[in-house]
Amino acid sequence: MEILAFGVQSDEKPLIERAFDGHCEVRCLDVFLTEDTAPIAAGHEIVSSSVNAELGPRVLEILAAGGTRMIAQRSTGFNNIDLDAAGRLGMTVARVSYYSPYSVAEFAWTLGMAVNRRVVRAANRTRDFDFRLDGLMGRDMHGRTAGVLGTGKIGEAFTRIAHGFGMRLLGWDVAENPACMELGMKYVPKQQLLAESDLVTLHLPLMPETQHLIDAAALRSMKDDAILVNSSRGGLVDTRALVAELREGRFTGVGLDVYEAEAGLFFVDRSLEAVDDDTLARLVTFPNVLVTSHQAYYTEDAVAQIVDTTVRNVLDYLAGRRSENVLVPALARS
Template sequence: MEILAFGVQADEKPLLERACADREHRVRCLDVFLNGDTAPLAAGHEVITVSVNARLDERVLRVLADGGTRMIAQRATGFNNISLDTAAELGLTVARVSSYSPYSVAEFAWTLAMAVNRRVARAVRRTREFDFRLDGLMGRDMHGRTAGVIGTGRIGEAFTRIAHGFGMRLLGWDVRENPACTALGMTYTELPELFAAADLVSLHVPLMPETHHLVGRDALRRMKDDALLVNSSRGGLVDTEALVEELRAGRPAGVGLDVYEAEEGLFFHDRSLDVVTDDTLARLMTFSNVLVTSHQAYYTREAVGQIIGTTVNNIEDYLAGRTSENVLVRPGEPSSSGPG
């Protein structure tokens, strides 16, 4: 069988080709992402695999179904980009990668936190021009300060373990407590208290209607003026307009974003020669205390290898008529209720 893969990165391509070949499948890798314009390319392919920034709304899913696609394997954990009800209506099978290395994202979240705290981006820009002054580069010790971890699943737990290693006080919020985090000394609290007390707030929850703009104007104004905010989960968790407004007022002290709520069509692309039409993102980039990266937290050899391995297993399960915890929609069954 030939599998069509959308949105394949150059580093990812040989791993995906090798994994498919090991199962005696051919894979045709495209660097374009799945959306309304590219969906017709899938015609004649029963199975496709897509990246995290694919658009799988009703229009795209109908084009896929009309072209003969019956199975969609998403190479990501979150699935807020998929109209599951439409997929169920069309009789499509949809699967995701329910888990992969939590250390990839947790470690990168800390990379952002420390880079912002210690003004690394500013320092690098200076030293490339042989400016070795220290003015404006003063950071703070993390030891003894308070980490507020919003979402304490596998990634949040890994982030918490690193915070514990720094010797930080631990505050957490989640719909259910993680005993491993509690054993590290974490105190669970309500969100208003966490925002008010934390020196560092890191987001590790899925995007769903209940968490959309979880960090909005009220939350940002509760935060300490010298606090740090890190988002390596989903862009829609943060109200970017409200964040820009607070940054213009001189707070919070630093922000690290690996995701952005309007990243579709921007992230994973080279837009260096284009006119930037996203005024909010353009304004965000003007702040010297803001560091934006391109949704790369998951992008380690270990994590990508696990994502590809699970994706191929999901395809094998579909071909064999098997199911697993990764399946979101199967023909004849109701769709999953929400993203995880």
Template sequence: MEFLAYGVLADERALLQEAVRAEFGTAHTVRPLDVFLNRDTVPTAAGYDTVLTGVNDELDAEVLRALAAGGTRFVAQRSTGFNNIDLDAARDHGIAVARVAHYSPYSVAEFAWTLALAVNRRVVRSAIRTRDFDFRLDGLLGRDFHGRTAGVLGTGKIGAAFARIAHGFGMRLLGSDVRQSPQCLALGMEYVSPDRLFAESDLLSLHAPLLPETHHVVDAAALARMKDDAVLVNSSRGGLIDTDALVETLRAGRLDGVGLDVYEEEAGVFHHDKSLEVMTDDTLARLMTFSNVIVSSHQAYFTKDAVGQIMAATAANVADHLAGRAGENFLVA
């Protein structure tokens, strides 16, 4: 049997094929496509029992209806997030869905720190200057994170890994989550209300899932509570931040820096080449104008270690489907 994989990036292709070979040998193969799944491309899935998707694929009711009509019975999502999939529609059309619940938390935690340090020490601005042989230090003044307060919103595996790095920097740790992490408590983390977290953090990093109760958890009111010179990092889900409110906060000259690896309207933009097009998203365009903001293209997970684990888990999910098992990663069995 051949599986069809949508939105496979160039650096992912070999890792995906290797994972399928490791799981199935020569019994099954995968056909990687660089196009994303949507209403225009869904006809290409006709005849495929199993399709592999990512966070930038569109699996709404119409796409799922077309998949089912073409014979698809299983969607294997190559990510932890699945807010791009209409699970109710999948269930109605008899399509099982699985995701990758866990992969290297260090990939995302380390990248969150990459953003925090790059913003704080003005690394991008400095690199651009030195390319033009401008070696002045004007406007590049940062500050020590040592001795300051790191706030972690969401202290699961990734949040805990972020906190361990913060502890290594010698930072005071604050956390907010519905469940307290024993690992974070052992580091000396104090769990506080979201209001205190926003108010007291010098560095606030978001590691919460996107749920109805966390949508725009960082809204205008939360941003107003933050210190004027705080650093905000989001490597989790774009919808955690009200981006319009963030733009207004930055326009007011508040926040020392912002590092965003995700954006609430990133679908159809991130992981695409838009360099020859007019940017029609005014909010994203305005974000790019702030010299203290770094926007990366949802790449925090993008290490050989993490992607390899994601591909291996995806192949294992496919094996469960073919064997008639509903593994722990299944969202719709």
């Protein structure tokens, strides 16, 4: 049996091929799974998708018509998949429920410190042999307040780093994490966290309840000199509202590894094309904003775990086994 994997990065390909070796054949494609590319999967019972795949009802119908019965998503998030439609079509859907939380937490700190200490601006200057310090002043994180929205595994890892910096810790989540509380975190209402934090970081899943969690009102409640970091899901932040606040000269820095309209933009080279997303185009012009390409998870350790779990999900499906990674229950294979 051949597995068809969509949206595979060049660094990821050898890991996928090595992990599947001895189990199944795998063909890796660099194109993403969309309505236009879905017909390529015809004749493949199992398809592996990336986080930026567009798996709405129409795409799932095309896949099902071509014989696909199982989708193995190579990510934790699954807001890009219409699970109800997959269930109606008799398709099994599995994800990667866990991988290294340190990859994302460490990168979130990378973004926060890069905008705080003006690292990109400094690097661009020194390439032109401009070694002035004007405009490069940052702030100590020690003694300041970190607000963590979402204190699961990644939020906890971020909190441990913040504790190492000697920061005051505020948290907000539906459930309190005892490990974070042992580090001194105080759980407070979201409004209080936003108002008191010098650095706000997001580590939440995207769902209807969290869509635009950071909206215009939330942004206005933050300190004028706060730092905002989002390495989770782009839809957590109302980007238009963020741009409006940035135009007013607010925030010391904003570090974004995700963008709410990133599908079709991120993970591909658009450098020679005209990008028609005016919001993103405006966002990247602000000197205190750093946008990266959804790479927080992209470490050897995390990607290896993602690939290994994907292989296990496929083997579980073929054997008729269930695991905590299954989002839409497996049906008996004919």
